[in-house]
Amino acid sequence: MICLVSGSLLLFGNGCELRKRMYDQPKYEPLEQSDFFGDARSARALVEGTVPRGHLNEDMHLYEGKINGAFADTVPFPITKEVLKRGQNRYNIYCAVCHDRAGYGNGMIVQRGFKRPSSYHIDRLRKEKPGYLYDVINRGFGSMPSYSHQLNPEDRWAVVAYIRALQLSQSATLEDVPKQEREKLLTEKQ
């Protein structure tokens, strides 16, 4: 009887131990703590001064927003409806908390005490080149942090394109509306 009880207890204990090892296997899950590396990070940073294969990022236009050292005045790929939609989506996630959805610089975080940015709808910013806007996202500007770690280059350009759309939308006149739509607008107004 004692043998049976101790035997089953042993099995049970062993089973628990084995189960625990299945629950927490020696592999790393994303961001799991490591007791091997000194800084406890299982996700390793690149060795300083190295470039991963395929990430030389030589295209200065795409990655830095510059052509021959000056801010580019074009977006490096065609702007389609999809690009604008993507830009709107990313803008509302990452920028609207400060710049607000229409770009006047009156977002929630600003209302809670963050420095108020200029409105996008001032003359200076309307005239800035797309490359300049890209550079602000890429490297930050004054007290605005860089968003390069939350947005990839394609998304940064999509946001630039969307800011241009916002600027146009706030200074649009009746002339900008296509002809058929214009009539609809006018009749709706009455």
Added chain:
Amino acid sequence: MAQVFRPSANTIAKASIFFLMVLTIAGLCGLDLIHRSPYVRYTHRPKEQPVPFSHKHHVNMGIDCRYCHTTVEESASANIPSTRICMNCHSTIWKDSPMLEPVRESWQTGKSLEWNRVHDLPDFVYFNHSIHINKGIGCVTCHGPVDEMPLVHREKPLFMKWCLECHKAPEKFIRPQEEVFNMDYKEPKNQLELGRKLVKEYHVQNENNRLTDCWICHR
């Protein structure tokens, strides 16, 4: 010589076998109940964190989940934000708050903040956020009203049964893709009808109940 066993010993022996069986079964049931209890599954109990980060405060200011959980749409893991993301705002606002001292220290020394995991599936289960997000399963469906939690807790016990309940009938839970991050979305009255339509539209691949095959989650 006196008898060692009286006739009643037979009954006692029978009864004790019976009681032993009952005890064993009760014990096993008890173990199972403990195993399933909210205490062991850690539901509705916030965990101690290095910084008392409040989702309630931050989400209600209109910060989207993706501002911090940056990879939730394209990878298996949702990502816990780096110190740098906190410092986007907290290098300027509330920069002297004592509660944020560990964040500033992490920023200055480069040492990671050590957040304690709230949800943690066993390592023999494969889970992937991106497929669920892209097929119209909202954060609320699995994580509960995070926007009302001063500290996040586990809303669901994460039993296998729970995953299967939805994998058997995703139409009961699916919502339009643009509502995935909306914490206030209410299921419409005709959820089943809408669900069936969305399941088709998003090409949810569940022919022959494929989603309940063991290899889907244990690979």
